[in-house]
Amino acid sequence: MTQTNVPDIVIRRLTTYLQTLKHMAELGKTVASSAEIGRWTGVSPAQFRKDLSYFGEFGRQGLGYDVGFLRDQIERILKSDQDWHIVLVGAGALGHALMNYQAFQEGHFQIVAVFDNDPSKIGTFVGQREILPLERLAAVIAERHIDIAILAVPAAAAQQTADSLVACGVRSLLSYAPITITVPRGVHVRYIDPVASLQTMTYYL
Amino acid sequence: MTQTNVPDIVIRRLTTYLQTLKHMAELGKTVASSAEIGRWTGVSPAQFRKDLSYFGEFGRQGLGYDVGFLRDQIERILKSDQDWHIVLVGAGALGHALMNYQAFQEGHFQIVAVFDNDPSKIGTFVGQREILPLERLAAVIAERHIDIAILAVPAAAAQQTADSLVACGVRSLLSYAPITITVPRGVHVRYIDPVASLQTMTYYL
DNA sequence: GAATCATTGTGACATACATCACAAACTATG
DNA sequence: CATAGTTTGTGATGTATGTCACAATGATTC
Numbered sequence: 001m002t003q004t005n006v007p008d009i010v011i012r013r014l015t016t017y018l019q020t021l022k023h024m025a026e027l028g029k030t031v032a033s034s035a036e037i038g039r040w041t042g043v044s045p046a047q048f049r050k051d052l053s054y055f056g057e058f059g060r061q062g063l064g065y066d067v068g069f070l071r072d073q074i075e076r077i078l079k080s081d082q083d084w085h086i087v088l089v090g091a092g093a094l095g096h097a098l099m100n101y102q103a104f105q106e107g108h109f110q111i112v113a114v115f116d117n118d119p120s121k122i123g124t125f126v127g128q129r130e131i132l133p134l135e136r137l138a139a140v141i142a143e144r145h146i147d148i149a150i151l152a153v154p155a156a157a158a159q160q161t162a163d164s165l166v167a168c169g170v171r172s173l174l175s176y177a178p179i180t181i182t183v184p185r186g187v188h189v190r191y192i193d194p195v196a197s198l199q200t201m202t203y204y205l
Numbered sequence: 206m207t208q209t210n211v212p213d214i215v216i217r218r219l220t221t222y223l224q225t226l227k228h229m230a231e232l233g234k235t236v237a238s239s240a241e242i243g244r245w246t247g248v249s250p251a252q253f254r255k256d257l258s259y260f261g262e263f264g265r266q267g268l269g270y271d272v273g274f275l276r277d278q279i280e281r282i283l284k285s286d287q288d289w290h291i292v293l294v295g296a297g298a299l300g301h302a303l304m305n306y307q308a309f310q311e312g313h314f315q316i317v318a319v320f321d322n323d324p325s326k327i328g329t330f331v332g333q334r335e336i337l338p339l340e341r342l343a344a345v346i347a348e349r350h351i352d353i354a355i356l357a358v359p360a361a362a363a364q365q366t367a368d369s370l371v372a373c374g375v376r377s378l379l380s381y382a383p384i385t386i387t388v389p390r391g392v393h394v395r396y397i398d399p400v401a402s403l404q405t406m407t408y409y410l
Numbered sequence: 411g412a413a414t415c416a417t418t419g420t421g422a423c424a425t426a427c428a429t430c431a432c433a434a435a436c437t438a439t440g
Numbered sequence: 441c442a443t444a445g446t447t448t449g450t451g452a453t454g455t456a457t458g459t460c461a462c463a464a465t466g467a468t469t470c
Binding site for chain 1: 416417418
């Protein structure tokens with residue numbers, strides 16, 4: 001039913017649909033057609049329906065989709081209906097901002113440990129969490145069964161840090177470093193880089 | 206030479222090449238083949254060469270590419286060789302973090318004004334910059350010829366804020382709000398949403 | 411409950427993107 | 441300066457992604 005051969009771009013659009021369905025539900029909408037969801041998300045109705053068809057049948061002909069039901073189904077597909085514990089490496093300004101980010105304190109993704117290599121930071125606190133030395137990385141990841149890490153270290157340290165994380169068993173990396181990271185097959189990396197995003201837009205100006 | 210019919214995905218890869226070329230130059234590399242750049246960026250050599258072919262010929266057969274030259278050419282193509290003044294809307298925790306982000310203080314993208322709608326914040330400072338009321342938006346954007354804005358407001362306010370910005374003439378929006386924004390043709394929006402990025406990875410776990 | 415209307419799910423088709431493979435052009439060497 | 445070795449740029453080809461269009465199905469109306 002799920003499994004690979006679903007294009008990655010479909011998975012990415014699923015997150016957009018999920019956002020929008022949550023929003024619709026908050027506004028009290030209970031039913032929506034693919035045309036309506038298409039309008040809210042900027043995706044064509046046919047594409048929306050085809051994307052869903054990779055995973056099953058979720059709509060009712062003549063009526064549309066039950067907003068709450070479809071939201072729950074997409075959460076299940078993305079495995080966002082369960083809690084994920086993640087570690088953060090890098091306790092600089094960005095690391096602090098991420099620790100204080102509401103979505104990482106209450107949502108399904110929770111930062112459960114912070115690491116840094118700066119001796120002067122070790123032992124200090126970010127909110128409730130103590131900054132730990134990198135030596136503790138392997139132990140914490142093993143103990144808490146961590147699969148996901150956020151990388152908020154300088155570009156120069158990113159590859160090496162990623163290598164350590166992967167060696168500890170982390171299989172998903174969200175990197176804020178403006179550099180391409182090389183990882184073994186089976187490990188996934190996503191990048192967040194506001195400067196790169198802006199550069200793709202200035203091209204069109 | 207430039208102009209549309211270049212796929213957007215090529216433009217996005219250009220930012221990756223640029224990052225890597227800058228990195229290579231810092232390490233003292235002066236020449237690199239497409240095979241080598243491919244290894245550093247995770248892009249196939251053929252794709253790298255074809256991407257560049259949309260814009261001209263930059264390599265030397267038998268030798269490869271001059272790292273500094275190619276970096277400068279890609280910067281020119283992306284218009285990243287000039288300075289861009291941008292405004293930030295939303296002076297919450299995220300807005301503060303962005304204001305203090307080094308790349309937005311010294312790079313080619315500089316945040317020159319911050320806005321918020323919370324009366325208790327107006328007049329207070331973030332670093333050197335005073336938080337301005339939204340009423341000042343139109344005037345500042347016009348005076349300083351702003352084309353680009355960063356949206357760091359809650360999801361509920363994002364669409365309305367985007368509408369204001371577009372009405373003031375902003376043509377590129379970088380939104381941190383976890384919601385799809387609808388804009389007129391010709392206006393570009395990119396999204397940064399760490400939760401969405403993480404969700405695309407948990408699917409594969 | 412028959413007839414009309416709305417909407418899905420999906421095969422067939424179209425388009426866009428990625429890879430292949432090779433001629434052309436340059437370097438390096440003795 | 442001729443030969444061997446590299447590497448580019450790109451047409452031809454293959455694959456993946458997006459759109460179209462319609463049969464099937466359920467809702468709605470009178």
